Amino acid sequence: xxxxxxxxxxxxxxxxxxxxxxxxxxxxxxxxxxxxxxxxxxxxxxxxxxxxxxxxxxxxxxxxxxxxxxxxxxxxxxxxxxxxxxxxxxxxxxxxxxxxxxxxxxxxxxxxxxxxxxxxxxxxxxxxxxxxxxxxxxxxxxxxxxxxxxxxxxxxxxxxxxxxxxxxxxxxxxxxxxxxxxxxxxxxxxxxxxxxxxxxxxxxxxxxxxxxxxxxxxxxxxx
Numbered sequence: 001x002x003x004x005x006x007x008x009x010x011x012x013x014x015x016x017x018x019x020x021x022x023x024x025x026x027x028x029x030x031x032x033x034x035x036x037x038x039x040x041x042x043x044x045x046x047x048x049x050x051x052x053x054x055x056x057x058x059x060x061x062x063x064x065x066x067x068x069x070x071x072x073x074x075x076x077x078x079x080x081x082x083x084x085x086x087x088x089x090x091x092x093x094x095x096x097x098x099x100x101x102x103x104x105x106x107x108x109x110x111x112x113x114x115x116x117x118x119x120x121x122x123x124x125x126x127x128x129x130x131x132x133x134x135x136x137x138x139x140x141x142x143x144x145x146x147x148x149x150x151x152x153x154x155x156x157x158x159x160x161x162x163x164x165x166x167x168x169x170x171x172x173x174x175x176x177x178x179x180x181x182x183x184x185x186x187x188x189x190x191x192x193x194x195x196x197x198x199x200x201x202x203x204x205x206x207x208x209x210x211x212x213x214x215x216x217x218x219x220x221x222x223x
Contacts, residue, residue, distance in 0.1 A: 017047040017060075024061040029081045036085050042111035045138070048077065051104040068102045070122050072220055075167060079198075079217065080105055083165055086188045086200055086214065089113045093162035096180065098151040098189075098222070103129040103144075105167060110140040117158045118144060119151045121223055151222060154180045161185065168222035169196040178209065190219045 025040050049060040052074055056066050065073040075083075084105070087095070089112040100106055100120035106129070109116045120126040126148040133141050147155055151166070152174040159180035164187035166177075171193065181187060186202040198214040 017049050018044060020061050021047060024063075024077055028063050028078050032078055032082075034078075034081050034085050036081075038112060039081060039084055039108075042084075042108050043077070043081075045111055045140075046104070046107045048074070048104060051102045051132070068125070069128075070124050072101055072122065072125060074102050074104050075219075080108060082214070083167075083188050083198070084108055084112065087112075087163045087165060087186075089163070094158070094160075096154060096158075096161040096164045096177070097167070098154075098164070098177075099167035100129050100146060101125060101167060103133055105165070106144050106146075107133070107136075107138075107140065109165070110143040113163075114143060115158075116144045117147065117155045117161070119147045119149055119153075119155060121148070121150050123148060152176060156180060163187065165189065166222070167219065169193065169217075169219040170222040173201060173209075178203070190217050193221070194218070 021044055025043060049057045052060050052066050052068065059066060064076050068074050091113060093113040094115040095109050095113050097106055097109060097116055097118040100118040106116055106118045126146065130146055133144060154176040160182040161180055162182055162185045164177055164181055166189035169190040169192055177187060181203045183203050183205060186200055188200055190196040191199050196217050196219060198217045200212045200214060202210050204210060
């Protein structure tokens with residue numbers, strides 16, 4: 001089977017979404033000045049259609065978030081692209097993801113790095129994503145390690161991490177994330193409440209961090 005394919009579907013199912021994904025990339029990603037061939041390949045490799053409820057698959061390439069149950073959403077394609085692009089992955093990084101959700105961001109990361117350690121606090125989402133990822137034959141899936149726990153605690157047993165990505169907004173950065181980030185590494189996350197900013201926080205030393213604001217965003221709160 002082709003990379004990214006699901007058991008029982010194969011390359012034809014992947015190709016069926018190809019034109020729609022290409023149009024999404026043209027109108028939503030490249031038009032917003034993200035030009036990243038490896039990232040674009042990941043979008044084709046793992047169609048968003050496979051991560052949304054069946055009743056919403058016809059809306060999979062919409063320019064906005066979609067509900068995935070339990071009061072949570074799958075992020076807008078542009079936001080997934082932007083946050084992933086800001087990580088500047090080269091293939092060798094170990095990444096901590098806070099908020100597994102439906103697993104879409106997880107597989108995008110796995111296509112571009114060496115390890116993904118993804119934390120989900122909602123049992124129903126954790127179990128659903130665990131089952132969903134088991135349906136894939138792509139070797140990148142083996143790079144994903146799922147954890148059912150509070151994301152604020154991170155994954156100390158797998159630290160340090162080269163990058164951290166959080167898909168929920170918080171008022172402050174948990175100390176656990178700061179300590180689990182490798183010096184010289186950075187995290188991409190939304191900070192704030194209703195009016196949040198997407199920021200990049202770089203660890204300069206064990207005690208020094210710098211912050212750069214990228215754009216205003218709206219995310220579900222970190223629980």
